[in-house]
Amino acid sequence: MTFRRFARSATVAALASAAVLAWAQQPSIRVAHIDTFSGPTASTGATVAKTLLYAVQRINERGGVLGRKFEVVQMDNAGDSNKAVASLTSTVDQNIRLLVQAGNSGIAGALLTAVDKHNQRNPDKRVLYLNYGSALPELTEAKCSFWMFRFEAHQRMKMRAIADYVAKTPSIQKIYLLNQDYSFGHEVSKDAREIIGKARADVQFVGDEFHPFGKIKDFSPYVLKIKQAGADTVLTGNWGNDLALLVRASKEAGLKTKYITYYGGLYGVPTAIGPAGEDTVLQIASWHPNVPVEDKQPELEKLQKDFKANFGEDLYYTSILVQMDMLAKAIEKVGNADDVAAIARALEGMEYDSPFGKIKMRKDDHQATHPLYINQLVKGVKYDAEGLGLGWKTVAKVDGSVTEPPLACKMKRPD
Template structure:
C-alpha cells in the first residue's frame, strides 16, 4: 500500500514537472523570431492538410521550381525571394498573420473557392496583392473583385464554356449532372447550362440531378439516380478524391458504358495518377492545364524541369502556382519596386508566355485569359495513367465572359 502510494505521488510530481518544463520551453522558444527582413517575401496559402492535400503539394512543388529560377536570375529588385507556405483552412487569420507579422510583400494561392471568396472580400484592408492560382469561383474576378486581386488560372465559367463548346458539336440533347454539393458544383451546372444554350438550340436540362456532399464516400445511390434520369449525357464537376471515388464506383455499375460523362476536372494529374487504368477510355475530360499542350519550348522546358525535380508530370495546380509566382516576380521587377500600387499597374494587362500558352491578365477584372484544353481519355503503353487523345484547344477569347457580364467594377 505504502509503496504504491509513493509511486503515485512521484508520478504526479513527475507530470507536474513535465508540464512546467513544457511551459518553460515554450516561453524560452518564443523570444527568437524577430529577424530583420533582408528578402522579398511571398506568403503562399494552399490546402496542405486533409483529403485535398495533393493539390496543395503540387502547388508547393510548382512554386519551389519558380522560386529557384527567380533566385537564379537575381531575385526580385536585387533581393532574394523567400516563400512561406501556410495551410489555407483559416484564410483570414493566416493572411493577416502573413501580412502584418511576417511582413510578406505578396500573397499567393488559395485552392478552395469558399476560402477564396472569404479572403478576396477582405484583402483591400491588408493592402497587399493576392494572386489567386486555383480557386475558380466566378465571384473572385466578378462581383467580389477588387484592385488587389488577380487570378492567373482558368476560372470555372471559362472551363464550363470550353466543355459546352465541345458538347455542342455532339448530338446529345438531354443532360443531367453530378457535382459536389457546395457552391462550385451548383455554379458549374448553371454555367454549363448557360454556355450550352448559347451554343446549341433545343437542349434540355433535366431536373433530376445528383449532388453528393463534398468528401462523400458512397456514390451508389447517386449513380443509380443518374442511370434512371433518362439523360443522354452527364456533366460531372466532381474533383479530387470525390472524383476518384466516384469513377471507381461508377465503373462497377457500368455507368461509363451507358453514358458519355464530361468530367470538368477529370484531366487533373492528381486524379489520373490515382486512378491509373481505372479511368475509363474515350470520355471527355477538362483541366486547367495539360502538360502535353501547347508544344512550345517554354512548356517542354517546364515539364522537363518539373520531372527532373519531382519525378512526376506537372498537374494544372503546379503549373498555375508556378506561373503565379513568376508573374509576381516579373511585375515587381518591371515596376522596380515592391510598392503595391506600382506592381498592380505592372500586372494589369500583362502578357506572359506561360507553359500553358500565352496568357493575358485582363485589365477590367484581373482575370487571366488563355486557351483551355479538353481531351478524350486514352490508354498509352508509355504511361501508367490515361493521357489525352485527341486534344482539343478552345480559344480563350471565345469562352471568357465579357467585362460587363462579370459584374466586376474596378
C-alpha cells in the same frame, strides 16, 4: 602565363566573386503562400507548394528579379478561413507585401475581404494578393478588387470552353448533371443549363441532381438513374473520392457514358479512378503533360520532365508558373518590390506569351484569359498519369478569347 594575363584573370575572378557576394547579400523578395498544408485536402496543398517552389527556382536560376531572389514563406490555413485571415496578419507582421493562395473559394473570398480592409486601413503596409486558381467567378466579378489578381480561368469561363466543345461534338445529345451539394456544384449545374443551352439548343438535360459532399460510398443508385435517363454524357464538378467512386461505379455497371470533369486530373484522382477512366473521363484544364508532345515543343516538354524529376509528379498547376513570371515582369517594370500599388498597375493589361500560350490580364477585373484544353484519359500517350498506364490526350483546344466573360466588376481604385 604573363603577368598581364594573370592580372586580368585575377580581376575577372574578383569581379565574379564580388557579384556573387552582392547577390547573396541582397535581401530576398518574400512571398507568403497561405494555403492548406494539413487536413483532408493537404495533398493538393503539397502539390501547389511544389509548383510554387519550382516557379521560384526557375526565376532565381536566371538571376532573380532586380538582383534579388524570390523566397516563399509557407503559412498553413488548415482549410479554415479564420486561419487564413490570421495568416494575413502574420504576413503583415513579417513585412511581407506579396501573398499567394487559391484552392478553396470560400477561403479565397474571406482572404480577399480581409486584404481589402487591411489595405484601406493601412495604406503604408498594403499587400498584393495573387490567386492561381480559385474557381468562384464572383472573386473577379461582384467581389473584384484592385488588390487581387486571378491567373486561372474561373468556373464559368471553363464552362464556356465546355460549351464550345459540346457545340462542335454532335454525338453529345443527352447530358446528366450530377454535382456535390455545395456552392460550386450548384454553380456548375446552373451555368451548364444556361451556357451549354445557348450553344446547343438541341441538347437535352436529362438529369440534374446533387448529392451530399464526401458522404456517398456507393454511387450505383445514381449510376442507375443516369442509365435510365439515357444520358450519353455526365457533366460533373465532383472532385476527390466522390469523382473516383462515381466513375468506378459507372464502369462496374457497364455504362458507356462519358464524364466531363473539372478535376479529373488533380493529383491522386487518376490513380483513384484507375482503369475505369479509360476513354471515359474527360477534363477541362489549362494544360496537360502531353501538350508539348502533340505540338512538338521540346523546350516545353523539358518543363514537364524537370518537374517530374524534381518532385515525382506531373506538372499540373501551370497558372502558378505564369503568375510568378508575370509578377517578376511587373516588379522589373516598377523597379522595386515594395510599391504594391505600382506593381498592380504594371500587371493590369499585361500580355504575356507564356510557354503555355498567350495570357492576357484584363485591366478592368484582374482576371486572366488563356487557352483551355478538353482532354481525355486514354492509352498510348507518351506521358501517363501517375503510372496508371493511361494519360491525357487533347480532344479540343479552346482559345482564351472564346472563354472571356463579360465584365461584371465595379472596381474601387486607390488614389
